[in-house]
Amino acid sequence: MSVLPIFRSVIAFVFFSLPGTALAKEAVDMIVYGDYVLTMEKGAGVLNNGAVAVKDGTILAVGPRADIEAEFKTKKKVSGTDKVLMPGLINGHTHAAMVLFRGMADDMTLIDWLQNYIFPMEGKFVDKDFVRAGAQLACWEMLRGGTTTIVDMYFYPRIAAQVYKTCGLRAILGAPMIDYPSPGFTGWDDSFAAGEEFVQNFKDPSGRLIAAFAPHGAYTVSPEHLRAVLAAAKASGAPLMMHVAESPSEMQVMKERYHNTTVRHIAGLGMLDYPLIAAHMVWPDEDEMDMLAMSQVGPIHNPTSNMKTAAGFSPVPQMLAKGINVGLGTDGAASNNDLDMWEEIRHAALIHKGKSGDATIMPAKTVLAMATRMGSAAIGLGDVVGTLSTGKRADMIQLILTSPRLAPLYDVESHLVYVAGSRDVVTTIIDGQMVMRNGKVRSLDRAKVIQDAKVQADKIRAALEAEK
Numbered sequence: 191m192s193v194l195p196i197f198r199s200v201i202a203f204v205f206f207s208l209p210g211t212a213l214a215k216e217a218v219d220m221i222v223y224g225d226y227v228l229t230m231e232k233g234a235g236v237l238n239n240g241a242v243a244v245k246d247g248t249i250l251a252v253g254p255r256a257d258i259e260a261e262f263k264t265k266k267k268v269s270g271t272d273k274v275l276m277p278g279l280i281n282g283h284t285h286a287a288m289v290l291f292r293g294m295a296d297d298m299t300l301i302d303w304l305q306n307y308i309f310p311m312e313g314k315f316v317d318k319d320f321v322r323a324g325a326q327l328a329c330w331e332m333l334r335g336g337t338t339t340i341v342d343m344y345f346y347p348r349i350a351a352q353v354y355k356t357c358g359l360r361a362i363l364g365a366p367m368i369d370y371p372s373p374g375f376t377g378w379d380d381s382f383a384a385g386e387e388f389v390q391n392f393k394d395p396s397g398r399l400i401a402a403f404a405p406h407g408a409y410t411v412s413p414e415h416l417r418a419v420l421a422a423a424k425a426s427g428a429p430l431m432m433h434v435a436e437s438p439s440e441m442q443v444m445k446e447r448y449h450n451t452t453v454r455h456i457a458g459l460g461m462l463d464y465p466l467i468a469a470h471m472v473w474p475d476e477d478e479m480d481m482l483a484m485s486q487v488g489p490i491h492n493p494t495s496n497m498k499t500a501a502g503f504s505p506v507p508q509m510l511a512k513g514i515n516v517g518l519g520t521d522g523a524a525s526n527n528d529l530d531m532w533e534e535i536r537h538a539a540l541i542h543k544g545k546s547g548d549a550t551i552m553p554a555k556t557v558l559a560m561a562t563r564m565g566s567a568a569i570g571l572g573d574v575v576g577t578l579s580t581g582k583r584a585d586m587i588q589l590i591l592t593s594p595r596l597a598p599l600y601d602v603e604s605h606l607v608y609v610a611g612s613r614d615v616v617t618t619i620i621d622g623q624m625v626m627r628n629g630k631v632r633s634l635d636r637a638k639v640i641q642d643a644k645v646q647a648d649k650i651r652a653a654l655e656a657e658k
Protein backbone atom coordinates (compact mmCIF):
# COMPACT_ATOMS: atom_id res chain seq x y z
CA MET A 191 0.00 0.00 0.00
CA SER A 192 1.32 3.35 -0.97
CA VAL A 193 1.64 6.04 1.67
CA LEU A 194 0.57 8.67 -0.81
CA PRO A 195 -3.17 8.64 -0.07
CA ILE A 196 -2.46 9.09 3.63
CA PHE A 197 -0.07 11.93 2.91
CA ARG A 198 -2.72 13.56 0.70
CA SER A 199 -5.38 13.37 3.34
CA VAL A 200 -3.06 14.88 5.93
CA ILE A 201 -2.35 17.77 3.54
CA ALA A 202 -6.05 18.21 2.90
CA PHE A 203 -6.82 18.17 6.62
CA VAL A 204 -4.22 20.81 7.40
CA PHE A 205 -5.25 22.93 4.45
CA PHE A 206 -8.96 23.03 5.18
CA SER A 207 -8.75 23.34 8.92
CA LEU A 208 -6.37 26.30 9.00
CA PRO A 209 -8.26 29.16 10.60
CA GLY A 210 -8.60 32.15 8.31
CA THR A 211 -7.69 30.24 5.19
CA ALA A 212 -8.62 32.73 2.50
CA LEU A 213 -9.45 30.22 -0.18
CA ALA A 214 -12.03 28.44 1.91
CA LYS A 215 -14.05 31.55 2.78
CA GLU A 216 -16.45 33.56 0.70
CA ALA A 217 -16.05 37.33 0.84
CA VAL A 218 -19.25 39.16 1.82
CA ASP A 219 -20.19 42.83 2.14
CA MET A 220 -21.00 42.68 5.80
CA ILE A 221 -21.40 40.39 8.79
CA VAL A 222 -23.86 41.60 11.40
CA TYR A 223 -23.72 40.06 14.85
CA GLY A 224 -26.15 39.72 17.70
CA ASP A 225 -25.71 38.35 21.21
CA TYR A 226 -29.35 37.43 20.65
CA VAL A 227 -30.63 36.78 17.14
CA LEU A 228 -34.33 36.54 16.39
CA THR A 229 -34.77 35.26 12.86
CA MET A 230 -38.56 35.44 13.37
CA GLU A 231 -38.92 32.35 11.20
CA LYS A 232 -41.92 30.30 12.21
CA GLY A 233 -41.17 28.21 15.28
CA ALA A 234 -37.67 29.65 15.73
CA GLY A 235 -36.51 30.76 19.17
CA VAL A 236 -33.68 33.05 20.19
CA LEU A 237 -30.27 32.18 18.75
CA ASN A 238 -27.54 33.17 21.18
CA ASN A 239 -24.30 34.60 19.79
CA GLY A 240 -25.38 34.53 16.17
CA ALA A 241 -24.53 36.35 12.97
CA VAL A 242 -25.87 37.16 9.52
CA ALA A 243 -23.76 37.32 6.35
CA VAL A 244 -24.89 39.89 3.78
CA LYS A 245 -23.88 40.26 0.14
CA ASP A 246 -25.41 42.47 -2.57
CA GLY A 247 -28.23 43.42 -0.21
CA THR A 248 -29.24 39.79 0.30
CA ILE A 249 -28.96 37.56 3.35
CA LEU A 250 -26.50 34.80 2.43
CA ALA A 251 -26.57 32.91 5.70
CA VAL A 252 -27.79 33.09 9.29
CA GLY A 253 -26.34 31.01 12.08
CA PRO A 254 -24.08 30.69 15.10
CA ARG A 255 -21.20 33.19 15.02
CA ALA A 256 -18.57 30.46 14.74
CA ASP A 257 -20.27 28.88 11.72
CA ILE A 258 -20.69 32.18 9.89
CA GLU A 259 -17.07 33.17 10.59
CA ALA A 260 -15.85 29.78 9.38
CA GLU A 261 -17.64 30.23 6.08
CA PHE A 262 -17.43 33.95 5.32
CA LYS A 263 -14.97 36.80 5.56
CA THR A 264 -15.59 40.55 5.42
CA LYS A 265 -14.01 43.93 6.09
CA LYS A 266 -17.22 45.22 7.62
CA LYS A 267 -18.26 43.68 10.91
CA VAL A 268 -21.15 45.14 12.88
CA SER A 269 -20.71 44.25 16.54
CA GLY A 270 -23.52 42.49 18.32
CA THR A 271 -22.31 42.84 21.91
CA ASP A 272 -25.29 43.35 24.24
CA LYS A 273 -27.51 43.62 21.17
CA VAL A 274 -30.55 41.92 19.71
CA LEU A 275 -30.46 41.39 15.96
CA MET A 276 -33.84 40.94 14.29
CA PRO A 277 -35.73 41.74 11.07
CA GLY A 278 -36.72 45.37 10.53
CA LEU A 279 -40.28 46.30 11.51
CA ILE A 280 -43.05 46.44 8.94
CA ASN A 281 -45.53 49.27 9.21
CA GLY A 282 -48.47 47.88 7.23
CA HIS A 283 -50.54 51.05 7.13
CA THR A 284 -49.55 54.68 7.37
CA HIS A 285 -49.96 58.10 5.79
CA ALA A 286 -46.37 59.19 6.30
CA ALA A 287 -46.50 62.86 5.28
CA MET A 288 -49.38 63.44 7.71
CA VAL A 289 -46.76 63.76 10.46
CA LEU A 290 -47.02 67.48 9.71
CA PHE A 291 -50.54 67.38 11.23
CA ARG A 292 -49.25 65.69 14.38
CA GLY A 293 -51.00 67.09 17.45
CA MET A 294 -53.02 69.60 15.45
CA ALA A 295 -56.39 68.23 16.54
CA ASP A 296 -56.91 65.63 19.26
CA ASP A 297 -59.63 64.35 21.55
CA MET A 298 -62.59 64.74 19.19
CA THR A 299 -64.92 62.44 17.31
CA LEU A 300 -63.64 60.88 14.11
CA ILE A 301 -66.17 62.83 12.02
CA ASP A 302 -65.38 66.17 13.69
CA TRP A 303 -61.65 65.49 13.34
CA LEU A 304 -61.87 64.52 9.67
CA GLN A 305 -64.43 67.05 8.44
CA ASN A 306 -63.42 70.10 10.44
CA TYR A 307 -59.65 69.67 10.62
CA ILE A 308 -57.99 67.04 8.44
CA PHE A 309 -59.90 67.43 5.15
CA PRO A 310 -59.90 71.28 5.19
CA MET A 311 -56.22 71.41 6.17
CA GLU A 312 -55.29 68.87 3.52
CA GLY A 313 -57.20 70.92 0.94
CA LYS A 314 -55.31 74.06 1.92
CA PHE A 315 -51.80 72.80 2.53
CA VAL A 316 -51.04 69.44 0.96
CA ASP A 317 -48.83 70.04 -2.06
CA LYS A 318 -45.49 68.72 -3.24
CA ASP A 319 -43.46 70.72 -0.70
CA PHE A 320 -45.71 69.53 2.12
CA VAL A 321 -45.33 65.89 1.09
CA ARG A 322 -41.56 66.23 0.65
CA ALA A 323 -41.13 67.79 4.10
CA GLY A 324 -43.61 65.40 5.73
CA ALA A 325 -42.17 62.26 4.16
CA GLN A 326 -38.65 63.33 5.25
CA LEU A 327 -39.77 63.90 8.81
CA ALA A 328 -41.64 60.60 8.85
CA CYS A 329 -38.71 58.78 7.33
CA TRP A 330 -36.32 60.03 9.99
CA GLU A 331 -38.66 58.91 12.77
CA MET A 332 -39.26 55.50 11.22
CA LEU A 333 -35.60 54.70 10.51
CA ARG A 334 -34.69 55.87 14.02
CA GLY A 335 -37.20 53.42 15.46
CA GLY A 336 -36.25 50.42 13.34
CA THR A 337 -39.04 50.47 10.77
CA THR A 338 -37.67 49.26 7.44
CA THR A 339 -40.80 48.74 5.32
CA ILE A 340 -43.95 50.85 5.11
CA VAL A 341 -47.23 50.71 3.27
CA ASP A 342 -47.88 54.38 2.60
CA MET A 343 -51.17 55.85 1.40
CA TYR A 344 -50.82 59.53 0.61
CA PHE A 345 -50.95 62.24 -2.02
CA TYR A 346 -48.06 62.94 -4.41
CA PRO A 347 -46.59 59.42 -4.06
CA ARG A 348 -43.87 60.26 -6.61
CA ILE A 349 -42.55 62.96 -4.29
CA ALA A 350 -42.66 60.58 -1.32
CA ALA A 351 -40.87 57.98 -3.47
CA GLN A 352 -38.02 60.45 -4.12
CA VAL A 353 -37.63 60.90 -0.36
CA TYR A 354 -37.71 57.14 0.35
CA LYS A 355 -35.22 56.54 -2.44
CA THR A 356 -32.78 58.91 -0.75
CA CYS A 357 -33.39 57.83 2.83
CA GLY A 358 -33.30 54.15 1.96
CA LEU A 359 -36.71 53.04 3.22
CA ARG A 360 -38.61 50.17 1.58
CA ALA A 361 -42.14 51.24 0.68
CA ILE A 362 -45.32 50.26 -1.08
CA LEU A 363 -46.69 53.61 -2.24
CA GLY A 364 -50.44 53.76 -2.70
CA ALA A 365 -51.85 56.46 -4.98
CA PRO A 366 -54.95 57.74 -3.17
CA MET A 367 -58.31 57.69 -4.96
CA ILE A 368 -61.57 58.99 -3.61
CA ASP A 369 -64.98 60.09 -4.96
CA TYR A 370 -64.62 63.56 -3.42
CA PRO A 371 -62.30 66.51 -4.09
CA SER A 372 -58.86 65.91 -2.55
CA PRO A 373 -55.42 67.56 -2.82
CA GLY A 374 -54.64 67.91 -6.52
CA PHE A 375 -57.92 66.29 -7.64
CA THR A 376 -61.55 67.26 -8.27
CA GLY A 377 -62.91 63.77 -7.59
CA TRP A 378 -62.75 60.16 -8.72
CA ASP A 379 -61.94 60.51 -12.40
CA ASP A 380 -58.75 62.48 -12.08
CA SER A 381 -57.56 60.72 -8.91
CA PHE A 382 -58.08 57.32 -10.59
CA ALA A 383 -56.39 58.43 -13.81
CA ALA A 384 -53.39 59.74 -11.86
CA GLY A 385 -53.20 56.49 -9.88
CA GLU A 386 -53.26 54.38 -13.04
CA GLU A 387 -50.58 56.55 -14.59
CA PHE A 388 -48.43 56.23 -11.45
CA VAL A 389 -48.72 52.45 -11.31
CA GLN A 390 -48.02 52.06 -15.03
CA ASN A 391 -45.07 54.39 -15.26
CA PHE A 392 -43.35 54.42 -11.89
CA LYS A 393 -40.18 52.37 -11.99
CA ASP A 394 -37.64 51.75 -9.27
CA PRO A 395 -34.65 49.73 -10.47
CA SER A 396 -33.76 48.75 -6.89
CA GLY A 397 -37.14 47.05 -6.46
CA ARG A 398 -37.43 48.66 -3.03
CA LEU A 399 -40.24 51.04 -3.99
CA ILE A 400 -43.49 49.62 -5.35
CA ALA A 401 -46.39 51.60 -6.83
CA ALA A 402 -49.88 50.60 -5.70
CA PHE A 403 -53.56 51.51 -5.89
CA ALA A 404 -55.14 53.05 -2.80
CA PRO A 405 -58.90 53.61 -2.99
CA HIS A 406 -59.75 55.31 0.32
CA GLY A 407 -62.61 53.13 1.54
CA ALA A 408 -65.84 51.40 0.57
CA TYR A 409 -67.85 54.28 2.10
CA THR A 410 -65.97 56.98 0.16
CA VAL A 411 -65.61 55.17 -3.19
CA SER A 412 -68.63 53.86 -5.12
CA PRO A 413 -69.01 50.16 -6.03
CA GLU A 414 -68.49 50.93 -9.74
CA HIS A 415 -65.29 52.75 -8.97
CA LEU A 416 -64.05 49.96 -6.71
CA ARG A 417 -64.70 47.51 -9.55
CA ALA A 418 -62.68 49.71 -11.89
CA VAL A 419 -59.72 49.96 -9.54
CA LEU A 420 -59.79 46.21 -8.84
CA ALA A 421 -59.70 45.54 -12.59
CA ALA A 422 -56.78 47.95 -12.97
CA ALA A 423 -54.93 46.25 -10.10
CA LYS A 424 -55.51 42.83 -11.63
CA ALA A 425 -54.35 44.01 -15.04
CA SER A 426 -51.11 45.45 -13.65
CA GLY A 427 -50.51 43.03 -10.77
CA ALA A 428 -49.92 46.05 -8.52
CA PRO A 429 -50.73 45.91 -4.81
CA LEU A 430 -54.11 47.21 -3.66
CA MET A 431 -54.73 48.82 -0.27
CA MET A 432 -57.83 50.27 1.37
CA HIS A 433 -59.31 51.19 4.76
CA VAL A 434 -61.76 48.37 5.56
CA ALA A 435 -64.41 48.21 8.31
CA GLU A 436 -62.63 50.83 10.40
CA SER A 437 -65.25 52.58 12.50
CA PRO A 438 -68.85 52.35 13.73
CA SER A 439 -69.68 55.41 11.61
CA GLU A 440 -68.39 53.64 8.48
CA MET A 441 -70.46 50.56 9.32
CA GLN A 442 -73.52 52.80 9.76
CA VAL A 443 -73.01 54.45 6.35
CA MET A 444 -72.57 51.05 4.68
CA LYS A 445 -75.75 49.78 6.32
CA GLU A 446 -77.80 52.78 5.24
CA ARG A 447 -76.39 53.03 1.73
CA TYR A 448 -75.90 49.37 0.77
CA HIS A 449 -77.81 47.42 3.47
CA ASN A 450 -74.59 45.55 4.00
CA THR A 451 -71.38 45.37 6.01
CA THR A 452 -68.12 46.57 4.49
CA VAL A 453 -66.52 43.12 4.22
CA ARG A 454 -69.59 41.52 2.57
CA HIS A 455 -69.92 44.53 0.29
CA ILE A 456 -66.35 44.31 -1.01
CA ALA A 457 -66.58 40.50 -1.16
CA GLY A 458 -69.48 41.01 -3.57
CA LEU A 459 -67.23 43.18 -5.71
CA GLY A 460 -64.56 40.46 -5.86
CA MET A 461 -62.07 42.34 -3.72
CA LEU A 462 -61.41 39.40 -1.41
CA ASP A 463 -60.07 37.43 -4.36
CA TYR A 464 -57.13 39.82 -4.67
CA PRO A 465 -54.29 40.30 -2.17
CA LEU A 466 -55.87 43.42 -0.70
CA ILE A 467 -53.99 45.16 2.13
CA ALA A 468 -56.94 45.90 4.42
CA ALA A 469 -56.17 48.61 6.98
CA HIS A 470 -57.88 48.49 10.38
CA MET A 471 -60.41 45.62 9.91
CA VAL A 472 -62.05 46.48 13.23
CA TRP A 473 -65.56 45.19 12.52
CA PRO A 474 -65.57 41.83 10.69
CA ASP A 475 -68.09 39.37 12.13
CA GLU A 476 -67.44 35.65 12.67
CA ASP A 477 -68.54 34.60 9.17
CA GLU A 478 -66.57 37.41 7.61
CA MET A 479 -63.45 36.30 9.43
CA ASP A 480 -63.96 32.84 7.90
CA MET A 481 -64.24 34.52 4.50
CA LEU A 482 -61.02 36.43 5.19
CA ALA A 483 -59.26 33.21 6.20
CA MET A 484 -60.10 31.75 2.78
CA SER A 485 -59.03 34.94 0.97
CA GLN A 486 -55.76 36.62 0.10
CA VAL A 487 -56.59 39.69 2.17
CA GLY A 488 -53.97 40.96 4.63
CA PRO A 489 -55.61 42.80 7.54
CA ILE A 490 -53.49 45.44 9.26
CA HIS A 491 -54.13 46.13 12.94
CA ASN A 492 -53.71 49.78 14.04
CA PRO A 493 -54.35 49.61 17.79
CA THR A 494 -53.23 53.11 18.78
CA SER A 495 -55.25 54.88 16.09
CA ASN A 496 -58.28 52.68 16.78
CA MET A 497 -58.20 53.62 20.46
CA LYS A 498 -57.56 57.32 19.82
CA THR A 499 -60.44 57.69 17.37
CA ALA A 500 -62.62 55.32 19.43
CA ALA A 501 -63.06 53.12 16.36
CA GLY A 502 -63.26 49.96 18.48
CA PHE A 503 -61.22 46.82 19.13
CA SER A 504 -60.34 44.70 16.12
CA PRO A 505 -60.95 40.95 16.76
CA VAL A 506 -57.27 40.23 16.16
CA PRO A 507 -56.98 37.18 18.46
CA GLN A 508 -59.91 35.57 16.61
CA MET A 509 -58.41 36.36 13.20
CA LEU A 510 -55.07 34.91 14.26
CA ALA A 511 -56.81 31.80 15.57
CA LYS A 512 -58.29 31.30 12.10
CA GLY A 513 -54.80 31.38 10.61
CA ILE A 514 -55.03 34.87 9.10
CA ASN A 515 -51.75 36.77 8.78
CA VAL A 516 -52.48 40.04 10.56
CA GLY A 517 -49.93 42.82 10.27
CA LEU A 518 -49.42 45.94 12.38
CA GLY A 519 -49.51 49.60 11.45
CA THR A 520 -49.36 53.05 12.98
CA ASP A 521 -51.86 54.78 10.67
CA GLY A 522 -50.98 58.46 10.12
CA ALA A 523 -49.41 60.48 12.91
CA ALA A 524 -52.48 62.75 12.93
CA SER A 525 -54.39 59.93 14.65
CA ASN A 526 -51.63 58.27 16.68
CA ASN A 527 -49.61 60.69 17.16
CA ASP A 528 -46.34 59.07 16.15
CA LEU A 529 -44.98 56.44 13.80
CA ASP A 530 -43.50 54.25 16.54
CA MET A 531 -44.06 50.56 15.79
CA TRP A 532 -42.89 49.58 19.29
CA GLU A 533 -45.96 51.33 20.67
CA GLU A 534 -48.17 49.40 18.26
CA ILE A 535 -46.46 46.20 19.38
CA ARG A 536 -47.09 47.02 23.04
CA HIS A 537 -50.66 48.19 22.52
CA ALA A 538 -51.47 45.11 20.43
CA ALA A 539 -50.13 42.91 23.22
CA LEU A 540 -52.06 44.75 25.93
CA ILE A 541 -55.44 45.96 24.71
CA HIS A 542 -56.81 42.56 23.73
CA LYS A 543 -55.89 41.12 27.11
CA GLY A 544 -57.67 44.00 28.78
CA LYS A 545 -60.75 43.74 26.63
CA SER A 546 -61.11 39.95 26.73
CA GLY A 547 -60.13 39.36 30.36
CA ASP A 548 -57.76 36.68 29.08
CA ALA A 549 -54.11 37.38 29.92
CA THR A 550 -52.90 34.45 27.80
CA ILE A 551 -53.89 35.91 24.42
CA MET A 552 -51.58 37.94 22.17
CA PRO A 553 -48.33 36.63 23.71
CA ALA A 554 -45.10 38.54 23.04
CA LYS A 555 -43.90 36.09 20.37
CA THR A 556 -47.12 36.47 18.38
CA VAL A 557 -47.09 40.25 18.44
CA LEU A 558 -43.44 40.35 17.35
CA ALA A 559 -44.41 38.10 14.42
CA MET A 560 -47.20 40.54 13.49
CA ALA A 561 -44.61 43.32 13.26
CA THR A 562 -42.27 41.18 11.11
CA ARG A 563 -43.11 37.81 9.48
CA MET A 564 -46.90 38.05 9.47
CA GLY A 565 -46.76 41.71 8.50
CA SER A 566 -44.63 40.92 5.47
CA ALA A 567 -47.09 38.20 4.39
CA ALA A 568 -50.06 40.54 4.94
CA ILE A 569 -48.59 43.10 2.55
CA GLY A 570 -47.48 40.59 -0.08
CA LEU A 571 -43.75 40.74 0.67
CA GLY A 572 -43.51 37.47 2.57
CA ASP A 573 -40.85 36.14 0.22
CA VAL A 574 -38.81 39.35 0.32
CA VAL A 575 -38.56 40.54 3.94
CA GLY A 576 -40.01 39.85 7.41
CA THR A 577 -37.54 37.21 8.63
CA LEU A 578 -33.78 36.80 8.73
CA SER A 579 -33.63 33.99 6.19
CA THR A 580 -31.21 32.99 3.46
CA GLY A 581 -32.25 34.58 0.19
CA LYS A 582 -34.34 37.40 1.65
CA ARG A 583 -33.35 41.05 1.39
CA ALA A 584 -31.09 42.25 4.21
CA ASP A 585 -33.53 44.40 6.20
CA MET A 586 -32.55 44.17 9.85
CA ILE A 587 -32.14 46.11 13.05
CA GLN A 588 -30.14 45.95 16.25
CA LEU A 589 -31.34 47.08 19.68
CA ILE A 590 -28.92 47.59 22.55
CA LEU A 591 -29.94 46.19 25.90
CA THR A 592 -27.59 48.02 28.26
CA SER A 593 -30.01 50.63 29.61
CA PRO A 594 -30.92 50.20 33.30
CA ARG A 595 -34.50 50.36 32.05
CA LEU A 596 -33.90 46.96 30.44
CA ALA A 597 -32.23 45.26 33.41
CA PRO A 598 -32.39 42.50 34.39
CA LEU A 599 -32.81 40.50 31.21
CA TYR A 600 -34.53 37.12 31.58
CA ASP A 601 -36.43 36.94 28.31
CA VAL A 602 -35.50 38.88 25.18
CA GLU A 603 -38.90 38.58 23.49
CA SER A 604 -40.65 39.80 26.62
CA HIS A 605 -38.36 42.84 26.76
CA LEU A 606 -38.88 43.68 23.10
CA VAL A 607 -42.65 43.78 23.55
CA TYR A 608 -43.14 45.11 27.07
CA VAL A 609 -40.10 47.34 27.75
CA ALA A 610 -37.93 48.23 24.76
CA GLY A 611 -38.65 51.02 22.32
CA SER A 612 -37.39 53.19 19.49
CA ARG A 613 -34.73 54.75 21.70
CA ASP A 614 -33.08 51.34 22.12
CA VAL A 615 -32.69 50.78 18.38
CA VAL A 616 -29.09 51.51 17.36
CA THR A 617 -28.75 50.03 13.88
CA THR A 618 -31.10 50.02 10.90
CA ILE A 619 -30.07 48.19 7.72
CA ILE A 620 -32.24 48.11 4.59
CA ASP A 621 -31.29 46.21 1.44
CA GLY A 622 -27.86 45.78 2.99
CA GLN A 623 -27.42 49.56 3.38
CA MET A 624 -26.61 50.90 6.83
CA VAL A 625 -29.13 53.77 7.05
CA MET A 626 -28.71 54.18 10.80
CA ARG A 627 -25.65 53.42 12.89
CA ASN A 628 -25.09 54.04 16.62
CA GLY A 629 -28.55 55.60 16.78
CA LYS A 630 -27.72 58.21 14.10
CA VAL A 631 -29.72 58.27 10.89
CA ARG A 632 -27.09 58.55 8.16
CA SER A 633 -29.30 58.91 5.10
CA LEU A 634 -31.01 62.17 6.15
CA ASP A 635 -29.79 65.54 7.40
CA ARG A 636 -31.52 65.88 10.76
CA ALA A 637 -31.30 69.70 10.88
CA LYS A 638 -32.74 70.04 7.38
CA VAL A 639 -35.55 67.58 8.17
CA ILE A 640 -36.56 69.72 11.15
CA GLN A 641 -36.19 73.02 9.28
CA ASP A 642 -38.27 71.89 6.28
CA ALA A 643 -41.00 70.62 8.61
CA LYS A 644 -40.98 73.93 10.49
CA VAL A 645 -41.59 75.91 7.30
CA GLN A 646 -44.75 73.87 6.66
CA ALA A 647 -45.87 73.91 10.28
CA ASP A 648 -45.55 77.71 10.44
CA LYS A 649 -48.02 78.03 7.56
CA ILE A 650 -50.47 75.63 9.19
CA ARG A 651 -50.17 77.36 12.58
CA ALA A 652 -50.86 80.75 10.98
CA ALA A 653 -54.00 79.39 9.31
CA LEU A 654 -55.23 77.87 12.58
CA GLU A 655 -54.62 81.20 14.38
CA ALA A 656 -56.48 83.15 11.67
CA GLU A 657 -59.54 80.93 12.10
CA LYS A 658 -59.78 81.48 15.84
Ligand SMILES: [Zn+2]
Pocket residue numbers: 283284285433469521522
Ligand atom coordinates in the same frame (compact mmCIF):
# COMPACT_ATOMS: atom_id res chain seq x y z
ZN1 LIG B 1 -55.45 55.25 7.48
